[in-house]
Amino acid sequence: MQKTGYLMLIMKKLFESILPGWTGYSELPKQFPFYIRLVLKFSVLFLHIFSITNYGLPFGMISIEKREQLITKLYHHRVPAIRNLVQWWKLLALTLQC
Amino acid sequence: MVETTRTYITMLIDNSNIDITEEADFVIVGSGAAGATCARWLAAAGRSVIVIEEGAPPKPAGGDALEVMTTLFRDAGASATIGEDVIPLLQGKCVGGTTFINGAIQVPFPEAVWQDWVKEDKKWEKLLPWNKLMSAQERIYKELSVAPTPPELWGENGGNLLKGLGDRAHPTLRNAPGCKGSGRCLQGCPNGAKQSVDVSMLPQAMAEGAIIYSSCEVKKVIIKGSKAVGVQGKFASGATLIAKAKQAVIMAASAIQTPWLLKKSGITLEGNGFQCHPGVAVAGLFPQKIHGMPEATQSAESLHWLSERIKFESLGMPRAFRAARVPGSGKILQSRLEKLDHVACWGVAAKAEARGKVARGPFGPMVFYTPTASDRQVMLKGLSILAEAMLDAGATEVWPAVYGSPETITTAQQARALADIAPTPGLFPMAATHLFCGVKVRDKFQVEGIDGLVVADSSLFPSNIGVNPMLSIMAAATLVAENWI
Numbered sequence: 001m002q003k004t005g006y007l008m009l010i011m012k013k014l015f016e017s018i019l020p021g022w023t024g025y026s027e028l029p030k031q032f033p034f035y036i037r038l039v040l041k042f043s044v045l046f047l048h049i050f051s052i053t054n055y056g057l058p059f060g061m062i063s064i065e066k067r068e069q070l071i072t073k074l075y076h077h078r079v080p081a082i083r084n085l086v087q088w089w090k091l092l093a094l095t096l097q098c
Numbered sequence: 099m100v101e102t103t104r105t106y107i108t109m110l111i112d113n114s115n116i117d118i119t120e121e122a123d124f125v126i127v128g129s130g131a132a133g134a135t136c137a138r139w140l141a142a143a144g145r146s147v148i149v150i151e152e153g154a155p156p157k158p159a160g161g162d163a164l165e166v167m168t169t170l171f172r173d174a175g176a177s178a179t180i181g182e183d184v185i186p187l188l189q190g191k192c193v194g195g196t197t198f199i200n201g202a203i204q205v206p207f208p209e210a211v212w213q214d215w216v217k218e219d220k221k222w223e224k225l226l227p228w229n230k231l232m233s234a235q236e237r238i239y240k241e242l243s244v245a246p247t248p249p250e251l252w253g254e255n256g257g258n259l260l261k262g263l264g265d266r267a268h269p270t271l272r273n274a275p276g277c278k279g280s281g282r283c284l285q286g287c288p289n290g291a292k293q294s295v296d297v298s299m300l301p302q303a304m305a306e307g308a309i310i311y312s313s314c315e316v317k318k319v320i321i322k323g324s325k326a327v328g329v330q331g332k333f334a335s336g337a338t339l340i341a342k343a344k345q346a347v348i349m350a351a352s353a354i355q356t357p358w359l360l361k362k363s364g365i366t367l368e369g370n371g372f373q374c375h376p377g378v379a380v381a382g383l384f385p386q387k388i389h390g391m392p393e394a395t396q397s398a399e400s401l402h403w404l405s406e407r408i409k410f411e412s413l414g415m416p417r418a419f420r421a422a423r424v425p426g427s428g429k430i431l432q433s434r435l436e437k438l439d440h441v442a443c444w445g446v447a448a449k450a451e452a453r454g455k456v457a458r459g460p461f462g463p464m465v466f467y468t469p470t471a472s473d474r475q476v477m478l479k480g481l482s483i484l485a486e487a488m489l490d491a492g493a494t495e496v497w498p499a500v501y502g503s504p505e506t507i508t509t510a511q512q513a514r515a516l517a518d519i520a521p522t523p524g525l526f527p528m529a530a531t532h533l534f535c536g537v538k539v540r541d542k543f544q545v546e547g548i549d550g551l552v553v554a555d556s557s558l559f560p561s562n563i564g565v566n567p568m569l570s571i572m573a574a575a576t577l578v579a580e581n582w583i
Contacts, residue, residue: 018427019435031168035461036176068428075427076501080524083501084184087527090427091186094418095163 007041010060014044015093017067018086024096040092043085050074109304110193112155113313115335120309122146124582125329125343126350127316127359130195131568132555133350134295134303135238135575141306143583148341149303150331151312152351156192156296158286163418166285170199173462179454181468182523185376185530189352193312194296196352197568200531201283201396202272202292203411204244205565207231207573208404215560222560225543226577234576238569242273242293251279253393254386255442256412259400262487266402267410272394273298273568279392281414299572314339319347319363319551326551346550346582350575353533353557357456358463360537360545368546369538371453373562374530376469378477379413379445380484381423382493389420389439404564407449408480415443422527425499434497442488446480447532448473449564456536467530474521481526485513500526532567534559542581554578 008027015022028037044059047070051059054073055066062070075086111118124140126133129151141147159166167175172191179185190196212231215222238244247269252260260267273293280288290297304310313334320328320340328342349356353374357367395414403409413420423443424434434441454467469477478500485496485507496507502519504512519525536557538546543558545551554575556567563570 018431020429020432025164029164029168029174031174032176033173033461036173071427072430080182080501080522083524084527086427088184090431091422091527094421095167097418 007044010044010047011041013060013067014047014071014089015096017064017071018090018093019097020068022093022097024093043089046085110155110310110312113334114311114337114339115333117338118311119340119342120148121342121344122148122309123343123345124148124348125150125341126348127329128195128349128351128355128555129193129295129300129310129312130190130350130352130555131197131295131571132575132578133348134194134197134299135572136348136350136554136579137303137308138299139576139579140582141303141308145345145583147303147308149300149308149310150314150316150329150339150341151193151310152315153190153192153195154313156194156198156286158282158288160285163416166199166416170286179465179467179530181454181466183468183528185467185528187354187465187530187533189354189533192296193310194294194300197294198286198296199284200566200568201411201414202274202394203396203399203566204242204271204273204569205401207235207570208563208565210405211561211563218560221540225539226574230577231573234573235569237576238572242298243275244271244273244569245275246270247272247394247397251277251392251394252397253279253281253391254384254388255393255414256397258384258388258442258491259398259410259412259444259487262491263400263402263410267398267400270394270396270399270411274394277394279394281389281393281395283395284415311339311341316351316359317362319359319365321363321365321548321551324547325549343550346552348552348554348578349557350555352555353536354456354463354465356553356555356557357536358458361458365545365548365551367537369557370535370560372456372465372467372536373450373453373534374467375447375532375562375564376450376473376477376528376530377445377447378481378526378528379423379443380481380488380496380498381420381441381443382485382488382496383437384440384442384493387439388442401565403480403483404449406479407476407564408483409447409449409565410480410484411445411447413443413445423497423499425497425505442493444484444488446477446484448476448480449562450476451562453535468523471521474525477526478519478521479517482513482516485516486510489513532556534562534567543578552578552582
């Protein structure tokens, strides 16, 4: 699997954790500027860091319940940059929802 | 005696695939509120005009938020400011610019702001004399058929704002005669009722001989010696456009693109830093259905707290944007979204004092901007007033989406407590809509040091005006055009 494909797979799991039952586009829209798509895709790598720190496993390998708990925790995180990031993901999940 | 009639060719050339070199008295960069206004009046005075627009001729988008973002917004609405808060920058990119996707609200130029400008620098008395500005505004009122939103279009969202704020709020003035209340101004009016400049000023400019080149990005302003003589552009097809200006190049590309393009062209800019209206919204759950009935997108507003730098508006948005205002994630969010049609959404636009900077980035303009603590305090106060008004209007619960406040507010006391939260960064999600400042102008609105390089958009404003700026931009652009006729 290509690297971008893997990142999109994690992003899909992220969107499902923000909005259970999320069904949306399998790629980020090409109209998004290149650098925005790049930043968005690589931003999900932070999820792995948080997931490993909290549950000892990468984000894709923890249960859906734990994924939702982790996102809720990040949504209320004391660091503004992390809350901003989750807000951005949330807006994207809602916008890309089919 | 033979009676002669002038004949006109209406010309909009979209995405030419052949290289073009053209000459006109005026070359206008941008076809939004400022560009279209200049084109309208200059063409009416018999001047030859070329308008260059980066976006394509617009078509109203469907209800889908993604379609709206990807077809009508710059960078698909995905670009944002860089700073302590990440604030999405919402700008239209199409013929007609942001006027095609705004909420149709028209607010007169605030006199207090004009007085501040004059106090700061007497040149504004000469550049934008108050009486001339007001008569220009009257002309625009007529051109755009501006009128108050009729009661049948107040709807539940706006109607409840009017109810909650009482005599401190009023129906908005809008440029949408014949509005059917589809609530889809932000997607481009599906009924052609909104008098955005693509259906008002630009067709009239074209009827007077103006030529519009769309899907053409201006890459550079051509300067010879100390005079602007034209611009160099590139169509989406790859073909080039050289537009030569006999009299002036008029920049009307927005308070981000104008300074950026001037910097890219090697011009050193003086001027006050970038400003905007950071907007924040509050959502509330009502027992009755709020959406689904005819309602103007933004039918109600309040200017009562302008002296405290606060303006309120009811917000009609595509479903996904409204959903983004609902707090929480996971199952909680899912259950709240089931009641989305019962959720009212109102916004606070702050007359922020913060100044930022538009810089050249590797992929385009980069906007460095962080609201000050005082700006955040203003927004918190605004949210507090709106939350209380929402409860007064009958909301069963209010979701302020402010970090550090209860997720759900049900009492006036809780609503008032919002104003006391410490104004730290990252408190709430914001969006930046109205953009200002960045270029210092001199006589005839020319950029310092360059003859024939004129600025007509809100980047010429020395400060944030605190209200929806379309009318003010068009009134100022009218005076810019008059200076060159």
